Amino acid sequence: MASKQNKALKKRRLTIVQVISNYPDAQPVPSNKGGTEKVVHELTEELVRRGHHVSLFAALGSRSSARLITYPKGLKHSQIPQYVLRHMPSDTHIIHDHTFRSAVGRRKLPCPSVCTVHLPVKRHGKNPVYVSKRARQLMGRGKGFYIYNGINxxxxxxxxxxxxxxxxxxxxxxxxxxxxxxxxxxxxxxxxxxxxxxxxxxxxxxxxxxxxxxxxxxxxxxxxxxxxxxxxxxxxxxxxxxxxxxxxxxxxxxxxxxxxxxxxxxxxxxxxxxxxxxxxxxxxxxxxxxxxxxxxxxxxxxxxxxxxTQRFTNKQMTSNYLRLYREIIRRREQKRGQRQPTRR
Structure with missing residues (x-):
């Protein structure tokens, strides 16, 4: 049964929310100047190319093939979680939080989340993803996941x-x-x-x-x-x-x-x-x-x-994130299934 569920999950088109920070000097997505913005852009575009339903929350001036929701002028970093929860699709499978303090991932959410830790911070959200083994060792004390950044x-x-x-x-x-x-x-x-x-x-x-x-x-x-x-x-x-x-x-x-x-x-x-x-x-x-x-x-x-091309491409990065998304979704669904009362 578990094997059939895994195969079905691999074929499923996911509804994914990507969230990036909004701060005074935020760069729009994509950006030739901000590394995080560039990585988020590459990941989002490749997910869309693979047929997934992606919503991207980003700064004003951003462009994307995904459903784009730009932050209103004056929105503070602390207000991002509430804004995302109010505007994200109701059938969202997973939220990917790229904000520098895991602003969304640290909240109680209606769906699972992953939080990529792009810069050193003390407070991490659930399912932290570091961008190198060394970062996971130092910032995550060996816990969480690591996925290398990729470029086109x-x-x-x-x-x-x-x-x-x-x-x-x-x-x-x-x-x-x-x-x-x-x-x-x-x-x-x-x-x-x-x-x-x-x-x-x-x-x-x-x-x-x-x-x-x-x-x-x-x-x-x-x-x-x-x-x-x-x-x-x-x-x-x-x-x-x-x-x-x-x-x-x-x-x-x-x-x-x-x-x-x-x-x-x-x-x-x-x-x-x-x-x-x-x-x-x-x-x-x-x-x-x-x-x-x-x-x-x-x-x-x-x-x-x-x-x-053999190690650090957007395609490799996206495949790694998709594997992680599906594993986290699978765990969530399995946990919910165990909570369901058995019928007599």
Whole structure:
């Protein structure tokens, strides 16, 4: 009987609600700037392509093939659960909460939920999903699930032609390692382009801006997206990812490799997992990163792209989430069945 139920569940088209945060500087879905927004977009679109009924709750300005419900202007983060419950389909099978504090998943809900933990937070919802094994180990203490983020590789331009510059791409904050990227450029004498929004203005002004002004080989190009982001990624000699914290995933590493660009990264957070196929690119220190940047002993661009297509695609991510959705729904239905009184 259980086997028949599992087979029936696998064939069933699910009604799924995807929920993303709404906060003052929320990015619309899809976004070339917000990693979480991009992941949610890829997951939503692939679920729709597979025939599932998906509702997406997202910021104003979002676009989607799913049924799109945008948050009204002024809606606070704490008001998201009530808004979702009021507007979601009555036949919803599962809610997927991507909000940064699992705002919906921590509530009492009429259906099961999963909560992807995109950033480190103390309060998790039911069925937490982490974006790497390391994140599950640190934030979930080994409990919950992990599913890697995925991208649509067809949207990333591949190039074997490189133009001799190093690239740092990410938010300009201390923990992202932009200062360490500058140190690599200073030690190697190589050109460095820095791209990303300035999220710590005082840090940028006091510690970054002066070093850029002193070195003509280093240039800050601002926050980037679209064609400009593609060109920077595909033509870079190497992407530097000197993260100083326990980065849960680091989507830009996958994006760079999809463009055929190698990544030199410090051995923190998810780096050993994301770069497990290329251990020679993992660095223990800034000094080692500088040496590797000078040696340029990189895998071929074609090998880097193939690696991403085999491990970090939107299709693989969606298949993994669907398996998890169905397992959680199955458990819920089984539990409800056990509660039903037996008829005499």
């Amino acid at each position: 590789t067809h949207e990333y331009e591949f190039s074997s032609e490189k133009r001799g510059y190093l690239l740092f791409m990410g938010r300009i904050i201390r923990n992202k390692g932009v200062l360490q990227a500058i140190q690599v450029a200073e030690r190697t004498g190589k050109k460095l382009l820095i791209a990303g929004p300035i999220k710590a203005p005082e840090f940028f002004r006091k510690e970054i801006q002066k070093r850029i002004q002193r070195n003509p080989n280093i240039r800050y190009v601002g926050a980037v997206g679209g064609d400009q982001k593609q060109k920077l990624l595909k033509h870079a000699e190497c992407l530097l990812f000197p993260t100083l914290w326990e980065e849960p995933f680091g989507l830009v590493m996958v994006e760079a490799m999809a463009c055929g660009t190698p990544v030199l990264a410090l051995k923190n957070g998810s780096v050993p997992e994301v770069l497990s196929g290329f251990p020679q690119l993992i660095c223990k220190s800034v000094s080692q990163m500088a040496r590797k940047a000078q040696q340029k002993n990189y895998p071929s661009p074609a090998k880097l792209r193939l690696y991403v």
